[in-house]
Amino acid sequence: MAAVKLLVVDDEKDLLELLVKRLKRKGYDVDSAENAEMALPLLKERYYDVAVYDIRLPIVDGITLLKETKKIQPEMEVLMLTGHGTIETAIEAMKFGAFDYLTKPYNLSELELTIAKAMENKILKEKNESFKKIIKQQNQFHIIGQSPKFKDVLELTKRVSDSDVPVVIEGESGTGKELFAKALHYWSSRADEPFVAVNSGALPEQLLESELFGYIKGAFTGANQDKKGLVEAANGGTLFLDELGEMPLSLQVKLLRFLESGEFRRVGDVRERRVKVRVVAATNRDMNKEVADGHFREDLYYRLNVVKITVPPLRERKEDIPLLINYFSSQAKQHEKIFSEDAMKKLQSYSFPGNVRELHHLVERGLLLSRGNIIEEEDLLLSHQRKNVSDEENLLCTLDELEKVHIEKVLKEVHWNKTKAAEVLGISVRNLYRKIELYSLIQ
The missing domain is CATH 3.40.50.300 (P-loop containing nucleotide triphosphate hydrolases)
Incomplete structure (x- = not known):
């Protein structure tokens, strides 16, 4: 596990050196500064887990430094060091996001314990944020399929x-x-x-x-x-x-x-x-x-x-097509639309070279192009119903020539959006760039 990164700011030079030596011996990765002016550039250059600030600093005080810190690294925990006369100020610092404060003179073991607690709190907050993201992701996470081949893969997973x-x-x-x-x-x-x-x-x-x-x-x-x-x-x-x-x-x-x-x-x-x-x-x-x-x-x-x-291709689990269509339709705004019997038969007899991604696009296209609440076969515009990649006189050509024409056509269709073109072609963006260079394709 990587060492916890600390930033210690105190204008008492001897105390600062003592703190740094003690914390480094305990395995912490420590940077130090004698004032806020020295600390702020460090905050902008390095990531820290926990900071320890003296409230009474020259020119720019510890509270102001705390406020600036929360702008630069809001997730970092900050401990405040205070004398008896500034306890109220330290309590006020808690409102600005400080984790805790210690009153001078303090025991070094107490400081180490408070740093450890601050780090535990930081980790807990990160886990809570991660958990919120996971809940959101899991709500969006769906694997659709009931065919025997698909269920076997799911079981292995x-x-x-x-x-x-x-x-x-x-x-x-x-x-x-x-x-x-x-x-x-x-x-x-x-x-x-x-x-x-x-x-x-x-x-x-x-x-x-x-x-x-x-x-x-x-x-x-x-x-x-x-x-x-x-x-x-x-x-x-x-x-x-x-x-x-x-x-x-x-x-x-x-x-x-x-x-x-x-x-x-x-x-x-x-x-x-x-x-x-x-x-x-x-x-x-x-x-x-x-x-x-x-x-x-x-x-x-x-x-x-x-x-x-x-993962099996869609043509090997065609019984899942109605399930997938139902799911993709339910996610769309026009979810009240349904596919006609002829459209459904056409989809179930189609080979789907682009697999589930192509089916998703076909459903979106059908929902968009259909005039009424029934999506007909002609609304789908399957790949074999589209225009040929090249005209009849160019059909007798090499595969490279045919590939060049097809890639150029796809690029024009998506207005030279490389990411979208690579997705349509079923290749990586890097591979697409290589082919653009190979065939000297120019926008």
């Missing part, structure tokens, strides 16, 4: 949810892999801890490492302060690595080391840090082929692939 072993979730784009990753988290004893997702294909290679592991001040141009990475943010909970197959080889080595030891270094740092997280990865690629082709490290894949969950 429940069985392994409370384990610490890594899991790989495989499945085509749009099948709902992230929902299963969330199920693994929220059905486990980690449910009140963070669920942190990172898309390996959405960030450039040079940014992905700093996003994942964090960095220290001065590590590179623009690194003006220490930044916690997603690995640390997920401590105690679940780290979800989406688009696993897109992860660059250079980062795979560091991820393997982290999985084996729980240790990592922020970019630019020499210190080892340790966290405990459950790693869940998802991919729409054939990872065995990726390994065979040298695009993914074999040792990392086997380290991650302790348990494999394969």
